Amino acid sequence: MRGADYVLKRIFFAIVTVFVAITLNFVLFRALPGDAIQSLRCRQCTEQFKEALRHDLGLDKSKWEQYKLYLQDLAHGDLGDSLRTQKAVRSELWEPIRNTLAMVALGTVFSIILGVVVGVVSAWRRGTFADRAGLWTGLTFYSMPPQWLGLMIVLFVASSIGLPTSGISDPSLGILTEPSGWTLFVDRLKHMILPAATLGLVLFGEYAIIVRSAMLETLGEDYVLTARAKGLSNWATVWRHGLRNALLPVITLIALSLGLIIGGSITIEYVFSYPGIGLQVVEAIDQRDFPILQGAFLLLTFAVILFNLLADLLYFKLDPRITT
Amino acid sequence: MKSRALVVLVALMAAVLTAAGCGGGGSAGSGTSGSTGGEGAGQSAILRLGTTNYIDSLNPFNYIESQAYNAFIMIFPQLVQYKYENGKYTFEGDWAESWSHTPDGKTWTFKVRPGGKWSDGKPLTAEDAAWTINTTVKFASGPTAVAASALNHVKNAEAPDPTTLVIHYEAPIGNTLAQLEQFFVLPKHVWQQYAEGDGKGLKTYHPEQDVSNMVTAGAYTVKEYTKKGRTVFIPDPNFWGPPSNAQAVALIYYTNSDAMIEDLKQGNLDWVDQVPFNAIDVVKEDPNIETVEVPGAETTNITWNSNPRKPTNRELLDPRVKKALSMCIDRQKIIDVVFAGYADTVESIVGHISSLENPNLGPLEHDCDAGNAMLDQLGYKRGPDGTRIAPATTGQYAQPAHPMRYRIMQPTSLDFNGKRSFDIVKEGFAQAGVDVSLWIGGDATAAYAIETGDPCDPAKNQGYDKFDIAMWDWVGYIDPDFMLSVLTKGQWCSWSDTGYDNPAYDKLYDQQGTEIDPERRKEIVYRMQQIVYDDFAYTQLTNHKFVDAHRKEWDGFQTALSAYSKAYYTAPHQVG
Secondary structure (H helix, E strand, O other), rough: HHHHHHHHHHHHHHHHHHHHHHHHHHHHHHEEEEHHHHHOOOOOOOOHHHHHHHHHOOOOOOHHHHHHHHHHHOOOOOOOEOOOOOOOOHHHHHHHHHHHHHHHHHHHHHHHHHHHHHHHHHHHOOOOOHHHHHHHHHHHHHHOHHHHHHHHHHHHHHHHHHOOEEEEOOHHHOOOOOOOHHHHHHHHHHHHHHHHHHHHHHHHHHHHHHHHHHHHHHHHOOHHHHHHHHHOOHHHHHHHHHHHHHHHHHHHHHHHHHHHHHOOOOHHHHHHHOOOHHHHHHHHHOOOOOOHHHHHHHHHHHHHHHHHHHHHHHHHHHOHHHHH | HHHHHHHHHHHHHHHHHHHHHHHHOOEEOOOOOOOOOOOOOOOOEEEEEEEOOOOOOOOOOOOOOOOHHHHHHHHOOOOOOEEOOOOOEEEEEEEEEEEEEEOOOOEEEEEEOEEOOOOOOOOOOOOOOOOOHHHHHHHOOOOHHHHHHOOOEEEEEEEEEEEEEEEEOOOOOOOOOHHHHHOOOOHHHHHHHHHOOOOOHHHHHHHHHHHHHHOOOOOOOEEEEOOOEEEEEOOOOOOOOOOOOEEEEEEEEEEOOHHHHHHHHHHHOOEEEOOOOOHHHHHHHHHEEEEEEEEEEEEEEEEOOOOOOOOOOOHHHHHHHHHHHHHOOHHHHHHHOOOOOOOOOOOOOOOOOOOOOOOOOOOOOHHHHHHHHHHOOOOEEEEEOOEEOOOOOOOOOOOOOOOEEEEEEEOOOOOOOOOHHHHHHHHHHHHHHOOEEEEEOOOOOHHHHHHHHHOOEEOEEEEEOOOOOOEEEEEEOOOOOOHOOOOOOOHHOOOOOOOOOOOOHHHHHHHHHHHOOHHHHHHHHHHHHHHHHOOOOOEEEEEEEEEEEEEEEEEEEOHOOOOOOOHHHHHOOOOO
């Protein structure tokens, strides 16, 4: 019963946070002095044209009415229309988000696997060369600016392994013939590897350091000593008694960072001309396309809240003590 | 636990791979190593062209970027175009087979090729050209102003039969063909619906949003368009000229020029149409790549808001102040640092590409001591922090005393390193006691709107009131008419980025347009350049070279015809 309380409470807080985020997103773009049309830059925008646009967007109504309208539209999944393309924000953001999610997921899986392996080995072989190598490699990658690492990969790694450095598909793909699903899949994957690896390497450093630290703590616990005394193999001791107990902070970190990663991959997407949400946001800023920006910020905020909620729920699953 | 972890991992990977396979297309990209442009090695000949300059619009009445202009050349009929032989540019027919004019030079008759078709199958006739001309002239001071300078002094046009186009001029003009080379014929049956009423629809129509229904006639049709991604040109089977050697041209936009060069070196691209200046030497060392260097048409400048009615910082209207500040800019440093030596200094707005560049301007010396002395003499004393103070003024545009502290606006769409240029300019201005900061103006459209002001209305002298200084570039033409036109009042709220308003200059502009004696026209054009130079509407910085690079699997590139001819895309062919 306590468990259900905990879950309900977390979900309730997440909903409240979403509501606050929605409100802030409204305040940020509409309640401040001026409006989006005032900052819209278009040659020969007449006052009449701007007034018409204001009317279309409902910006000529009172702020309170605008807020109600905004909530009403959101409830219907309507994020408005892009000022530049006049297409629905939802459809404008959908493709970039899919592209980013795929790349971020690949990079994150890579970083988790590598980070956990290096962290565990470092902790298990504390003080040895393997530990020092793992620690310093992790620290080095963690401290690298992602855009700089990406650029180094473009300049020094891409050509030696023959992977494309830019975009999401081959320049000639699908022009003269329709590619098969498999060709398309392989092509997309190849284009995703370098940006995902860049993201993964930066995250790997962070994860490796945290895993090492958490592992060192758990490996010093009495139950690990008991496990060893019982004659369990090294693998069983580390895996069953060490790693599983060390995973709590790691899962928190991963969940917390996942939401931020999506928004934070902007620089990586820019280096690799990767058409994800980051590049879309840059372009919207460039073009003063506030509905796109508002939609993107809202979705990124949802992502952070969602992953935080997932972390809370996972915590509950992994560590029942938190409900007591 | 083991199996559950495995299930989670597999599920996660499946999600990634599904997204990878089904993710959005239409984007910048690079290809498989070693391919010559096919979807498998040797399968086809797609010419893959990398660029850091994007097509901002496919509407000839509403564009800014030079890559868009190049696209218009490829997809719309022109009456004439340039050819380049023995180091000289001359004219040849594109859609027009022949032309003649009456002895008074006021009526030009073009015989256009018969049997032409638009991409939707409708006939392409002289009536389309006549309609485009008449519509452009009709709305020249409004929606079609961007394209109207090519039709200066045109009274009207008519099409007595499907292959005859007659253009009537108010007065004979000396550069008819050079002007008409910049004129694109549009399909009347598509565009006439946008020309109703005040014609604003002509400017707000976005054909690039649905290229599958975009009607074109030229060397290519547009199969796919992504503004900052991939644009695909497919040869038009109805094209009247030498057909494209490539089965398609894929223009790939890169946000990162290092990645673009890396893709060229790897063989993922066949051609880069402007090699980043810091990469030219590296590219030249690659045995698989050939570089071609031709005089460039692009000049960089400091754009001074020259609107005589600008409300603030009016000291920047004084040419002596602008000259003094400009003398503190180390242009050679910009050439060395930003352009790696692949540029020259330039004094005239028309640039080195122009056949009528005035060689007697300047040169502007880099002499900051002299610049400081001029500012001291003009009464701009340094404040306690070293920044000069502009004294208070009285009268209609009175302003209080204020520190000489300004923002320099730059667009994000510069295809060279604008930030580095700004740093050098800032350094020079600081030596003169003037503090400047960078104002990122957004993409070309947003930045241009900052310059013109919003709203902008030349009839009410409204506009050009938001910025003081900008840094940008211009891509000039062989004939100087266009570049001279951007400083006329007629181009306010369209191409004018300075708000320059000088009736005497405008009069000379009209005169040069109707002067048919080449020597007398040259004299007027020289005088106009001198006026602009003396008024410091711009401080011209550099004229950089045009360096393209292609892989040796391809040949036949007509680098000198960039933005001048359809042959720029149609001529390259695979070797062997």
